[in-house]
Amino acid sequence: MKQTAIVLCGLPGAGKSTWAEENAQHLGAVVVTTDEIRTEHKDPKRAINAALARVRHHLKAGSSVIVDVCALRRLDRGMWRTAARVAGVPTRLVVFATDLETCRARDATRPAGIRYSGNWEASAGYLDEVLASRARGEGFDSVEIVGKGKR
Numbered sequence: 116m117k118q119t120a121i122v123l124c125g126l127p128g129a130g131k132s133t134w135a136e137e138n139a140q141h142l143g144a145v146v147v148t149t150d151e152i153r154t155e156h157k158d159p160k161r162a163i164n165a166a167l168a169r170v171r172h173h174l175k176a177g178s179s180v181i182v183d184v185c186a187l188r189r190l191d192r193g194m195w196r197t198a199a200r201v202a203g204v205p206t207r208l209v210v211f212a213t214d215l216e217t218c219r220a221r222d223a224t225r226p227a228g229i230r231y232s233g234n235w236e237a238s239a240g241y242l243d244e245v246l247a248s249r250a251r252g253e254g255f256d257s258v259e260i261v262g263k264g265k266r
């Protein structure tokens with residue numbers, strides 16, 4: 116299968132890690148996530164830099180990678196896309212349209228220590244932007260939207 120960097124984008128609880136787990140094998144891809152930021156209370160910047168280093172390493176080694184992150188802001192998506200471009204690997208953006216209400220309800224069932232502590236409304240605003248623009252002009256080779264609305 117052709118080497119690809121697949122960047123996931125969606126709210127906490129949208130189903131990104133589930134999708135990554137379900138698709139990694141048939142895509143022949145390694146999953147790189149920053150989900151440990153919440154469980155291990157790591158310094159987010161360090162965790163993101165460590166994930167970036169892992170993505171670069173696997174791309175350089177010839178593996179496809181699923182980047183399992185929220186990537187809600189254009190700037191965040193650009194960081195992963197640039198890493199792929201530098202490695203000469205095509206990029207695919209998968210946006211999870213799972214609605215705010217569903218994501219909040221799922222997150223609320225998680226243990227207190229790992230629930231999302233950021234701003235849901237602001238995050239939902241970023242998601243609306245990427246859903247409206249379909250990330251046009253961001254340089255991804257393909258963009259797809261999954262999990263529309265409630266599911």
Ligand SMILES: Nc1ncnc2c1ncn2[C@@H]1O[C@H](COP(=O)(O)OP(=O)(O)OP(=O)(O)O)[C@@H](O)[C@H]1O
Nearest residue numbers: 125126127128129130131132133134150185221266
């Ligand atoms: N397609 C789906 N339909 C119904 N439930 C789902 C679906 N995908 C994931 N879930 C459930 O939603 C919850 C959150 O899923 P998951 O951990 O994959 O989200 P996430 O996007 O990785 O969240 P986070 O950004 O917080 O890591 C899990 O309980 C999972 O079982």
Ligand SMILES: [Mg+2]
Nearest residue numbers: 131132133150
């Ligand atoms: Mg996850």
